[in-house]
Amino acid sequence: MSDPAPTTTTPPTPEQLAADSATRERATVAALLAMLFYQGFAAAIISVASPWIGKSFHLDGAGIARLFAWISLSAFGALALSRMIDRYGRRRMILWCVAAIPVCSIGAAIATSLLWFAIFQIALYAMVGAAGSGCVVMLSEELPIARRARGQSFGGLAAAVGAGLCVFLMPIFDAFGWSWRWMFVISAAGIAILPAMARLLPESERWELSDASGINTRTRFYDVFQPLYRKRSITMILCALAGNISTTAANAFGYYHAVSVVGMSAAATSTMTIVAGGLGLLGFPLGAWTSERFGRVPTIVAFGIAITAGHLWYFWGPPPHFAWPFWWLASGFFWFNVCDNAGTVGANAAATELFPTPLRGTMIGWFALVGAIGSVISNAAVALLANKMGGMSIVVGALSIVGIPAAIAFGLLIDETRGMSLEMSAKEDQFTSEN
Numbered sequence: 001m002s003d004p005a006p007t008t009t010t011p012p013t014p015e016q017l018a019a020d021s022a023t024r025e026r027a028t029v030a031a032l033l034a035m036l037f038y039q040g041f042a043a044a045i046i047s048v049a050s051p052w053i054g055k056s057f058h059l060d061g062a063g064i065a066r067l068f069a070w071i072s073l074s075a076f077g078a079l080a081l082s083r084m085i086d087r088y089g090r091r092r093m094i095l096w097c098v099a100a101i102p103v104c105s106i107g108a109a110i111a112t113s114l115l116w117f118a119i120f121q122i123a124l125y126a127m128v129g130a131a132g133s134g135c136v137v138m139l140s141e142e143l144p145i146a147r148r149a150r151g152q153s154f155g156g157l158a159a160a161v162g163a164g165l166c167v168f169l170m171p172i173f174d175a176f177g178w179s180w181r182w183m184f185v186i187s188a189a190g191i192a193i194l195p196a197m198a199r200l201l202p203e204s205e206r207w208e209l210s211d212a213s214g215i216n217t218r219t220r221f222y223d224v225f226q227p228l229y230r231k232r233s234i235t236m237i238l239c240a241l242a243g244n245i246s247t248t249a250a251n252a253f254g255y256y257h258a259v260s261v262v263g264m265s266a267a268a269t270s271t272m273t274i275v276a277g278g279l280g281l282l283g284f285p286l287g288a289w290t291s292e293r294f295g296r297v298p299t300i301v302a303f304g305i306a307i308t309a310g311h312l313w314y315f316w317g318p319p320p321h322f323a324w325p326f327w328w329l330a331s332g333f334f335w336f337n338v339c340d341n342a343g344t345v346g347a348n349a350a351a352t353e354l355f356p357t358p359l360r361g362t363m364i365g366w367f368a369l370v371g372a373i374g375s376v377i378s379n380a381a382v383a384l385l386a387n388k389m390g391g392m393s394i395v396v397g398a399l400s401i402v403g404i405p406a407a408i409a410f411g412l413l414i415d416e417t418r419g420m421s422l423e424m425s426a427k428e429d430q431f432t433s434e435n
Helices: 014-048 050-056 061-071 074-088 090-110 114-142 145-175 181-200 205-213 221-225 230-262 266-280 283-293 296-315 325-353 357-385 392-400 403-413 428-434
Strands: none
Touching (some): 014 050, 014 090, 014 114, 014 145, 014 181, 014 230, 050 061, 061 357, 061 392, 074 357, 090 181, 114 145, 114 205, 114 325, 114 357, 145 266, 145 283, 205 357, 221 230, 230 325, 230 357, 230 392, 266 325, 283 296, 296 392, 296 403, 325 357
């Protein structure tokens, strides 16, 4: 009896390989954008609903600032979880964090004391921060050089649209007399997307290669400060600290300023926020274009300086008895949102391109930590100085000026990464040989 003829496997053609790669890329990006949309919605609730949350817990503007400062402690959890993204894998940690967000949302929805509300918000923001870090890292690792900045713009756009949905729903809830707590119930319903995300999201191939070499287990969270990256990490951390002092209060109190200081209705404020903020989403493609045309560093410097003008216009205006406060605030809101969104694209691209695979998520976690410190400083300044300086809005405008020297320092000290592979921009080979 003769042996059966051996079976042969036809190797895939270059066209098949390209098609498979394109399919993987589309599925991965779709999953990441869906999760960033969800995280954007969950993270925006407390800022958008702050006037009503303040009433429920009997908080004035200073009290809300203190609450935001406490919630900023979430960054310590975000740093630990971001390190785990480098240690245990992008996919695993992103999915675990997204699964935990609904639990934290339900806790916030049913909390009757300010203490428990703050605890659940701290946990929620830690999960959102870590999941967002993983998504930002994967966008850089999964996309080719020419589409990396564009991918970051899509990610920022997805998160912003999620936050915009929150802004759209809040006045509807207020008009029908529904509690702000139902917003967190909607956030908890996001658990429904998890099975689909688990099917669509693969593990990062770069992380798998790095993990197979064993270097992921040999690195620590403080390795971002080793001599090879010390100038980059310290400069970027200090700039991130100053940048967050500059923008945190402005982002948190924009809605509160319009409703409680200027006296606009919730409906008018939400309309202004949605329309002007929607137009401000143009900052994402603008930031992608400038990042690819002029570079990541020039994008961050230009928009980091220009955003201050928008903050001052919005929070130090409109003048008393101005006939069209809606249009005054809308123009300022549009301007600083364009600058914020464009600068975010450049910052996310630079942050993920300047550090190697075993430290990429960790560095984003460090940014979250110093961002929280900046948030604490910013909110504490509002709480302490609001009454002394003539109001919360005066303090918020003054804090925005801190961002100007930070943008200039970034431009002088940080290397440009436009057009470079991740291996080259992050000095990956040198890092591997030294560790």
